[in-house]
Amino acid sequence: MTTPHQHQILNGRKFHANKKIPYLLPEDTDEMNRLHKQHAVLKYTLQSNFQAPLQEKLEQGITVLDSGCGPAAWMFDMARDFPNSSFHGIDITSTFPQDTKPSNCEFVIANVTEKLPYPDNYFDYIHQRLLILGLTDANWDFALKELLRVLKPGGYIELHEPDLQDLNNMGPLLKQLQYTMSNMLKSRGMPPKISNELQDRAIKAGFVNAEFQVTPLKLNHGGQAGKMLWDDYEHGYTNIRPVMAMSNSEWQDEEIYAIHIGNCAKEAETMETSVNWYTCIAQKSL
Numbered sequence: 069m070t071t072p073h074q075h076q077i078l079n080g081r082k083f084h085a086n087k088k089i090p091y092l093l094p095e096d097t098d099e100m101n102r103l104h105k106q107h108a109v110l111k112y113t114l115q116s117n118f119q120a121p122l123q124e125k126l127e128q129g130i131t132v133l134d135s136g137c138g139p140a141a142w143m144f145d146m147a148r149d150f151p152n153s154s155f156h157g158i159d160i161t162s163t164f165p166q167d168t169k170p171s172n173c174e175f176v177i178a179n180v181t182e183k184l185p186y187p188d189n190y191f192d193y194i195h196q197r198l199l200i201l202g203l204t205d206a207n208w209d210f211a212l213k214e215l216l217r218v219l220k221p222g223g224y225i226e227l228h229e230p231d232l233q234d235l236n237n238m239g240p241l242l243k244q245l246q247y248t249m250s251n252m253l254k255s256r257g258m259p260p261k262i263s264n265e266l267q268d269r270a271i272k273a274g275f276v277n278a279e280f281q282v283t284p285l286k287l288n289h290g291g292q293a294g295k296m297l298w299d300d301y302e303h304g305y306t307n308i309r310p311v312m313a314m315s316n317s318e319w320q321d322e323e324i325y326a327i328h329i330g331n332c333a334k335e336a337e338t339m340e341t342s343v344n345w346y347t348c349i350a351q352k353s354l
């Protein structure tokens with residue numbers, strides 16, 4: 069049974085309020101707009117929508133799941149590129165744009181930490197990106213096993229997460245931001261370095277041929293991509309402020325928080341900071 073959906077307003081922003089759902093970002097229009105822009109930034113910086121070796125099969129027509137699809141930016145983009153494939157999105161909240169959906173897309177409200185409404189061996193390819201702020205340690209293990217169940221033998225899973233704790237060339241201001249975030253995640257039982265654990269966790273869940281790639285993404289330097297990533301970063305940190313302020317009371321003041329983030333922008337530019345983006349690809353054994 070899917071957990072019923074409830075929400076709460078914190079500092080004027082709409083957040084989940086179901087105790088069984090630890091997700092930390094808001095679910096309002098501003099956050100949906102951020103997720104659409106973030107998709108464009110990631111596609112541009114990673115130069116592709118996917119890494120699994122599935123171009124030909126996607127062209128021929130396969131069945132794809134996007135776990136935690138949000139407003140379906142990745143899914144709609146993929147569905148338009150691969151009209152012979154069918155795309156299924158799940159999320160705990162319905163921000164899926166039903167009125168503009170391509171005909172090869174379907175959406176179901178479902179929680180990846182509970183039994184999914186699909187039979188065993190149903191999908192050829194599963195994509196899951198940016199659940200770092202949504203899953204506890206135990207949730208990750210359950211979710212990966214459940215995703216394995218619904219994946220066909222020989223099918224691929226592709227997981228994308230950033231290392232939000234340790235950035236490359238990180239100065240003291242960003243360190244304060246990152247470590248407040250990672251300590252807050254730890255205090256809620258959520259692994260802040262899940263990106264680095266994806267391969268081991270996938271193997272533990274029963275996947276085979278698990279491999280990972282790390283791509284350092286420039287933050288606020290190195291041209292357009294760095295600026296775009298910083299804008300997304302700043303927007304994400306602004307949207308999570310009500311939660312961050314629970315760990316640092318100074319940040320209850322919007323202005324003080326905004327000044328800190330602004331100083332982080334300058335620091336990242338000067339120090340040429342980058343974020344490690346992890347992509348893990350694995351298969352279900354035949």
Ligand SMILES: C[S@@+](CC[C@H](N)C(=O)[O-])C[C@H]1O[C@@H](n2cnc3c(N)ncnc32)[C@H](O)[C@@H]1O
Nearest residue numbers: 091103136137138159160179180181197198202
């Ligand atoms: C940061 S957004 C990323 C959205 C999308 N994957 C992307 O990359 O654009 C995380 C999404 O995961 C969803 N989510 C969080 N916890 C979830 C859960 N337990 N089951 C399914 N979806 C979840 C949130 O509602 C949100 O839409």
